[in-house]
Amino acid sequence: MQFYVDNFGLFRDAFLTTLSLSLLGGLLALVLGTLLAAFRVSPITPLRGLATFYVETFRNTPLTVVFFFIIFGLPQIDFVIGFFPGAVLAIGLYTAAFVCEAVRSGINAVASGQAEAARALGLTFGQSLREVVLPQAFRTVVPPLGNVLLAMVKNTSIAAGFAVSELSSLLPRLVNANAGELVLVLIGVVVGYMLITVPSAFALHRVERRVAILR
Amino acid sequence: MTSRSNGDPLVRLSGVNKWFGELHVLQDIDLSIDRGEVVVVIGPSGSGKSTLCRAINRLEAIEQGEITIDGQRLPEEGKELARLRSDVGMVFQSFNLFAHKTILENVTLGPIKVRRQSKADAEKRARELLERVGVAAQADKYPAQLSGGQQQRVAIARALAMDPKVMLFDEPTSALDPEMINEVLDVMTSLARDGMTMVVVTHEMGFARRAANRVVFMDGGRIVESADPETFFTTPQSARAKDFLSKILEH
Ligand SMILES: Nc1ncnc2c1ncn2[C@@H]1O[C@H](COP(=O)(O)OP(=O)(O)OP(=O)(O)O)[C@@H](O)[C@H]1O
Numbered sequence A: 001m002q003f004y005v006d007n008f009g010l011f012r013d014a015f016l017t018t019l020s021l022s023l024l025g026g027l028l029a030l031v032l033g034t035l036l037a038a039f040r041v042s043p044i045t046p047l048r049g050l051a052t053f054y055v056e057t058f059r060n061t062p063l064t065v066v067f068f069f070i071i072f073g074l075p076q077i078d079f080v081i082g083f084f085p086g087a088v089l090a091i092g093l094y095t096a097a098f099v100c101e102a103v104r105s106g107i108n109a110v111a112s113g114q115a116e117a118a119r120a121l122g123l124t125f126g127q128s129l130r131e132v133v134l135p136q137a138f139r140t141v142v143p144p145l146g147n148v149l150l151a152m153v154k155n156t157s158i159a160a161g162f163a164v165s166e167l168s169s170l171l172p173r174l175v176n177a178n179a180g181e182l183v184l185v186l187i188g189v190v191v192g193y194m195l196i197t198v199p200s201a202f203a204l205h206r207v208e209r210r211v212a213i214l215r
Numbered sequence B: 001m002t003s004r005s006n007g008d009p010l011v012r013l014s015g016v017n018k019w020f021g022e023l024h025v026l027q028d029i030d031l032s033i034d035r036g037e038v039v040v041v042i043g044p045s046g047s048g049k050s051t052l053c054r055a056i057n058r059l060e061a062i063e064q065g066e067i068t069i070d071g072q073r074l075p076e077e078g079k080e081l082a083r084l085r086s087d088v089g090m091v092f093q094s095f096n097l098f099a100h101k102t103i104l105e106n107v108t109l110g111p112i113k114v115r116r117q118s119k120a121d122a123e124k125r126a127r128e129l130l131e132r133v134g135v136a137a138q139a140d141k142y143p144a145q146l147s148g149g150q151q152q153r154v155a156i157a158r159a160l161a162m163d164p165k166v167m168l169f170d171e172p173t174s175a176l177d178p179e180m181i182n183e184v185l186d187v188m189t190s191l192a193r194d195g196m197t198m199v200v201v202t203h204e205m206g207f208a209r210r211a212a213n214r215v216v217f218m219d220g221g222r223i224v225e226s227a228d229p230e231t232f233f234t235t236p237q238s239a240r241a242k243d244f245l246s247k248i249l250e251h
């Protein structure tokens, strides 16, 4: 216990960093991913092409490479970004591709008659997506979207390689300084992640139940 | 609704052709529908009735020809098309009520989002329409909680809420249990009596005789015959119409 008391500040800061990476990266991924999904089903061919290109690029690139590109590649074209914002950007852009695919599968699961009825009423493409298709798509999408976001929380650990002091960066740091306490460090880090993932899983489960009743 | 062009037909299709790949589904269709006219479209399965209906509000695009509504050519895409569609009510075989919205919300969505009515006004009108089609008591339920006949009547109310110039019905009673068919046909008959311009794809001969001004018989993507119901049912001209009628009248 004394070990945790001594290192409480470190654990707390690292936890808060992982939490912020998750929240900000997740927010970016959800907004961008939904927009991309709308592009992918839009009647405008260039938008569809753009979104498809985006998704295929990011889905097939390791996250570490995305980090590397943003933090070391962008400064080459005079776009310098700090480590933390760079990490949020990398995680958000990368995860958006997976959010897009989850949302798109949900859109495809909504009966085509729903969109048709909306268009027949005179709603524009954007309105029928917003008012009719997406609200129904999100219902079927909550479980896969949950998986995408949980994977993202774990992916934030890649930021450790890019000078962001998040939870997993404590492992080498604390183990070097306290060689005998390996197990305690590990437990501390795992508990930190679980403080984020377990409540998220509960929240997702509740959302899933709420939207299911509305059907 | 006032109109610039009262003498002209409300809906006019001229020289309309459409293909699904190799399949020539609409062939040289010419059809004019006057204000207040009720046209019933019948014909064998696959003859192009639904496609014709869906071409009128451009749920299906046509390759050749011209379709005008109230003198205005159907726009290609975008906001213009959306605005034109708002004047054309459509009722589908499978109802297509918005599953995540209550009955009341189903009816108010168009008026609020497209016509920019206030929520209070839209709800007041929606309740009147639901009353008219006999489902006012279900206003706060979800579509899945209603019977098929009730859902279809809500779908009619949803279309009426936009004050459409013309209503399209694509086999509105085909998905219904027999005991629910009449409750929907009664609503449609009363609409026809009130002067609504209607295009109705249906095999309900009783409705055609009671409410239609004209029956259009389609086969193989063409309009083969067009006549008032009495003439069509008693003395069909073409062999194909005779054959078709003998088959459906057996049932
Ligand atoms: N989206 C589509 N793609 C390809 N072929 C289609 C499509 N929709 C309809 N068809 C074909 O076009 C033809 C006409 O179809 P349509 O639905 O208009 O017929 P219908 O007269 O309404 O028939 P039914 O009485 O069975 O509803 C049919 O052969 C059908 O298989």
Ligand SMILES: [Mg+2]
Pocket (backbone or CB within 6 Å): B049, B050, B051, B171
């Ligand atoms: Mg059909």
